[in-house]
Amino acid sequence: MKHSMTPKQFFQTVLFGEIWEAMKVTWRHMFHKPMTFQYPREKRIIPDAHRGALCLLRYEDGKERCVGCDLCEAACPSRCIKVISEEDKSLPLERYASEFYIDITKCVFCGYCVEACPVNALAMTKMYEFSTHDKRTLLFDKKRLYDVGERHLSDAKKYLYAHNLEKEGDESRAYRYHFPESIKTVQSSTE
Ligand code: SF4
Ligand code: SF4
Numbered sequence: 547m548k549h550s551m552t553p554k555q556f557f558q559t560v561l562f563g564e565i566w567e568a569m570k571v572t573w574r575h576m577f578h579k580p581m582t583f584q585y586p587r588e589k590r591i592i593p594d595a596h597r598g599a600l601c602l603l604r605y606e607d608g609k610e611r612c613v614g615c616d617l618c619e620a621a622c623p624s625r626c627i628k629v630i631s632e633e634d635k636s637l638p639l640e641r642y643a644s645e646f647y648i649d650i651t652k653c654v655f656c657g658y659c660v661e662a663c664p665v666n667a668l669a670m671t672k673m674y675e676f677s678t679h680d681k682r683t684l685l686f687d688k689k690r691l692y693d694v695g696e697r698h699l700s701d702a703k704k705y706l707y708a709h710n711l712e713k714e715g716d717e718s719r720a721y722r723y724h725f726p727e728s729i730k731t732v733q734s735s736t737e
Pocket of ligand 1: 621625626654655
């Protein structure tokens with residue numbers, strides 16, 4: 547069967563057309579701003595709502611915010627939080643978390659525990675550099691969680707603001723969960 551080349555096919559073959567076509571992509575990218583970061587020398591700007599390592603927070607006077615209520619433990623879908631609470635002997639009826647553990651190897655960084663906390667004792671930070679050869683060091687205890695909170699306090703506060711958890715007044719109340727009106731009516735009629 548006779549096969550003849552069109553002039554276009556002839557020039558494509560003689561001038562290696564496919565190679566020049568492919569080189570166009572290379573040249574186009576030579577004039578683009580690089581997309582890669584030279585980590586760890588260069589670091590990305592992390593948004594305030596980023597879900598990084600968890601931490602525990604204190605009030606301005608240094609008092610621990612956590613009241614050991616266990617709501618974060620109940621909300622955690624990975625079952626990686628363990629809270630042991632005790633009564634504060636100096637303040638009857640007040641409780642605190644005597645022990646607090648988060649197994650970061652199981653954490654999926656969903657942020658449910660932060661949402662569940664009624665006193666904003668938990669927050670997430672922009673800290674993501676905690677890789678290790680020994681995964682036992684990724685069982686964060688209470689001391690380590692407070693340490694992370696102290697070192698990343700401003701990012702933790704920004705996280706709470708970004709997720710509408712640490713706002714004052716009406717703005718905060720509008721975000722928080724409210725029981726439906728029918729339940730409120732039943733409660734007030736039984737009081
Ligand atoms: S971020 Fe999610 S998975 Fe991690 S401890 Fe909190 S609730 Fe559990
Ligand atoms: S961190 Fe918050 S939700 Fe968890 S035990 Fe403490 S007060 Fe309760």
